[in-house]
Amino acid sequence: MGKIGIDEGISEKLRAWYEINKRSMPWRLTQEPYKIWLSEVILQQTQVVQGTPYFEKFISEFPTLKDLAEASEDKVLKLWQGLGYYSRARNLLYTARFIHFELMGVFPKTYFELLKLKGVGEYTAAAIASISYNEPVAVVDGNVIRVISRLFKIDEPFNSGKGKKLFNEAAYQILDKNQPAQHNQAMMELGSLVCRPQNPDCNNCPLAEHCLALKDKVVLNYPVKLKKTSSKKLYFNFVVPVLDDRKTLITKRTGNDIWKNMYTFPLYASEEEIKEMKFIPTIREDFGDFEVMKVSKIKHILSHRVIHATFYIIALKESGQSKKNNIFEVEINRLVEFYSLPRLITKFMESKDVSIYFIK
DNA sequence: AACTCGGGGCA
DNA sequence: TGCCCAGAGTT
Structure with missing residues (x-):
């Protein structure tokens, strides 16, 4: 525990804040991998308020992985209608069938095994591994990138090969290896509620005293990103x-x-x-x-x-x-x-x- | 490393 | 308008 230049108190303050301020979400009532997986796929590039009703619909229609595996693609796509990025729905069904019929219904239990599933990338594999199985892996999503870039004033664009590595390392360093589920969700919740893109609420941030960007009053300059292609x-x-x-x-x-x-x-x-x-x-x-x-x-x-x-x-x-x-x-x-x-x-x-x- | 893939919300 | 959202797959 403890790396050079990293304050060990970060995770503790972060998690204490989280326990008081966390929002109520249906998938936070369980550690079942099926439900965690479903929620994480729904939430890819999707805000919580937009994804929540879809999670409820899917759980209601497909209470178990078996129910989803036995569904038709037409029905799954119809339920997904309006949410966008429809490859998520197609891959969701493909993977449900794979786990049910090929893996005999046994959900993969490690980051490495989860990463092999279609539609499960680095973020989602880390989320399931930490939340469902308490594996000490750090999630790195848009929220985490924003928090970390400001905390440590990382000038490397996060959507470059070098930046990706940097953010992964930083996220792993501040991860509390004994509380990965709580820590990861707290990081994302902080990014969503406090360390917001436009008007961050630095006055109420539990990590304010650690934040290098706040210290230099350049919070809004972070994160740095490469320009994306125009539409x-x-x-x-x-x-x-x-x-x-x-x-x-x-x-x-x-x-x-x-x-x-x-x-x-x-x-x-x-x-x-x-x-x-x-x-x-x-x-x-x-x-x-x-x-x-x-x-x-x-x-x-x-x-x-x-x-x-x-x-x-x-x-x-x-x-x-x-x-x-x-x-x-x-x-x-x-x-x-x-x-x-x-x-x-x-x-x-x-x-x-x-x-x-x-x-x- | 760059492109593709959706839709909604916000300033 | 442009940017962001609990990103992943393909080229």
Whole structure:
């Protein structure tokens, strides 16, 4: 215990603060690896308030790992709908099946073994190992990076190879090896509640006397990060056929890109804008004769994409046939209730245009 | 090491 | 707008 330049009192003060100030969260009532794993995957790049209802839904629908392992991907993606980063849901199911059917339901118990699971990276492996099994490994997430960068004034960008190593070492040095579960959660809670990105509450920080950035009044300069790539524009043109008042045509996305294995209306994606006059002949080629009822536009912003979506609601003159692949008929009611839809599509479904041309 | 993958909330 | 969020997988 005790490394050069590191105060051994940090973890003790941190954990004392945590016991008084920690928020109540459903996954904090247990150490079951299944529930800890589920909560950690849900919380990847997701705020607690946003993820909590999804955790409740999943536990209610799949109380055990076996229940999840036996579920269909359609059902899991439908439950995940709206949360984003859908590969998390696909990998979650893959790993549930792997543990249940290949590992005979025995959850891996060490950081090293957990790291092998699909969808479980360094952070999640450390979280499960420490919280469920008390293994002395330090978690390093966005919160921990912020706390540590300010505590020690680390100028190395955390998203560089060198920085990653530095932050891992620092996090491990201040870890209380006897209380890894409490310590790790306390670090993240401090980053979330006190050591916030914009207006940190340094007056009420239990580690204020240790903080080098606070001492020099440069807290907001940390953490240092490499610039990320800017977002690209995309133009998504959807064809929304009205077969009768209740039916339409949809497709399942199969490519290894955005919204994989989820459902949308037939889509023509482009990096350039496609004007209506130019697009109409394309629709006619694939769907036969039709009448355009309505064209509505939605701008959908993602972290790395700006999608300019155009929905062409059309009444088909011929029956629901298409030359496009993988197109099939579905009732609107069933589409909304059972098919996993990207937020962009549910936004459109909630719009007035849909209620005018479809009867629910 | 850089890119991809979502969606919501905040100043 | 830009940034952040209990990140991971692919190229």
